[in-house]
Amino acid sequence: MSTARRAGAAPGLAVLAALLWAHGALAHVQQGEAAGFLTGFRHPISGLDHVLAMVAVGLWGAQLGAPAIWALPVAFPLVMAFGGLLGLMGVAVPGIEYGIAASAILLGAAVMFEVRAPLFVTAFLVGVFAIFHGHAHGTELPAGQSPLLYSMGFVIATGCLHALGIGIGAVHRWTWGRRLVRAAGGVVAIGGVFFMWKALT
Amino acid sequence: MKRLNPSWLRSGVLVALGLSLCSGPAEAHLNSTGMGPVYDGLLHFLTSPEDLVPALALALLAGLRGAAFGRRAAIALPVAWLAGCLSGMNATATTGSAILSSLWFLLLGGLVIADARISLGAMTSLAALLGLVHGYLNGTGMGPTRLAVAAALGLTAAVFVLTVLAAAVVVQLRANWARIAVRVAGSWIAAAGLLMLGWSFRGR
Numbered sequence: 187m188s189t190a191r192r193a194g195a196a197p198g199l200a201v202l203a204a205l206l207w208a209h210g211a212l213a214h215v216q217q218g219e220a221a222g223f224l225t226g227f228r229h230p231i232s233g234l235d236h237v238l239a240m241v242a243v244g245l246w247g248a249q250l251g252a253p254a255i256w257a258l259p260v261a262f263p264l265v266m267a268f269g270g271l272l273g274l275m276g277v278a279v280p281g282i283e284y285g286i287a288a289s290a291i292l293l294g295a296a297v298m299f300e301v302r303a304p305l306f307v308t309a310f311l312v313g314v315f316a317i318f319h320g321h322a323h324g325t326e327l328p329a330g331q332s333p334l335l336y337s338m339g340f341v342i343a344t345g346c347l348h349a350l351g352i353g354i355g356a357v358h359r360w361t362w363g364r365r366l367v368r369a370a371g372g373v374v375a376i377g378g379v380f381f382m383w384k385a386l387t
Numbered sequence: 388m389k390r391l392n393p394s395w396l397r398s399g400v401l402v403a404l405g406l407s408l409c410s411g412p413a414e415a416h417l418n419s420t421g422m423g424p425v426y427d428g429l430l431h432f433l434t435s436p437e438d439l440v441p442a443l444a445l446a447l448l449a450g451l452r453g454a455a456f457g458r459r460a461a462i463a464l465p466v467a468w469l470a471g472c473l474s475g476m477n478a479t480a481t482t483g484s485a486i487l488s489s490l491w492f493l494l495l496g497g498l499v500i501a502d503a504r505i506s507l508g509a510m511t512s513l514a515a516l517l518g519l520v521h522g523y524l525n526g527t528g529m530g531p532t533r534l535a536v537a538a539a540l541g542l543t544a545a546v547f548v549l550t551v552l553a554a555a556v557v558v559q560l561r562a563n564w565a566r567i568a569v570r571v572a573g574s575w576i577a578a579a580g581l582l583m584l585g586w587s588f589r590g591r
Binding site for chain 1 (some may be wrong): 570
């Protein structure tokens with residue numbers, strides 16, 4: 187077997203090894219508990235308002251190119267975690283739902299119009315919105331058994347959403363791709379308007 | 388010396404990460420593998436993300452700085468871990484290390500994000516401090532028995548292997564995007580540390 191094929195089998199072996207370390211089955215259904223990595227991973231992707239904003243961060247980064255393409259996905263999880271910290275500590279931040287909806291509207295609009303602001307402006311804007319998203323998650327985080335695994339799953343899912351946005355934004359190099367990315371920004375902005383309407387009514 | 392195939396190194400780190408993500412609930416005693424105390428200690432490290440992730444972050448930082456830093460971390464961290472573990476065996480079990488772990492996540496994650504150009508001496512000090520603190524916490528409650536010493540050796544071996552593999556993977560990265568990916572991983576580690584800190588303040 188070639189080295190490449192042996193290396194290709196490694197992920198399969200990892201999955202097999204992970205299965206061997208599976209927990210014992212529990213005889214009751216767990217509800218609302220931070221049971222571990224998968225529970226944390228599911229949390230950010232379970233709300234469309236969060237998904238739209240985080241994908242938009244990746245799209246905008248892809249449009250802007252270096253260094254924004256990596257600075258924004260680095261800044262967002264960190265500031266979001268700070269917002270989560272505030273939420274966990276019970277520090278009130280007013281207008282959370284409006285802030286989340288506004289983030290989708292403004293980030294979507296920034297992608298749609300290919301706004302090219304200086305890096306500190308984009309990072310500041312993304313950071314402010316990340317606080318709203320993080321705070322909402324922080325106040326919603328359920329009591330559980332493994333805060334560390336939950337937190338890791340939560341943060342990695344957020345990073346994957348950014349990566350998804352960057353991946354979609356990779357088509358930006360082609361003319362049709364630029365139109366597609368801008369259209370995606372429009373969809374995000376429309377989604378934001380919907381969530382703002384829901385928050386207001 | 389023959390160089391290790393980078394794809395094998397990457398696969399090794401992926402396996403270690405995969406295992407860490409499938410860990411069971413944290414327990415105050417060693418997991419039993421049924422294969423003896425050395426393997427119990429080894430498994431304890433691989434299934435304790437509060438120990439594994441800071442060690443991984445230190446290895447990433449060392450790898451970003453270069454081979455000399457990687458070699459220093461690969462020696463200093465396991466040696467300090469073993470020393471801490473042995474010195475903690477006479478202490479009673481302690482609780483409340485969650486905040487300490489969170490701070491390590493924040494510090495090391497932050498240094499990886501910044502691609503901090505720390506000196507070799509600072510790297511050695513960081514590795515020694517991390518090893519002593521986490522080793523001590525691992526050692527508490529084990530009791531000064533021969534089995535516990537064997538478990539500590541297994542644990543130390545796991546620390547060594549993880550540090551060598553992770554640092555070696557990062558050292559050979561040349562593409563700019565790959566080094567940035569390592570720094571993004573640092574931001575995830577720091578972010579997880581911030582959330583853990585909030586959780587510690589709130590209580591479960």
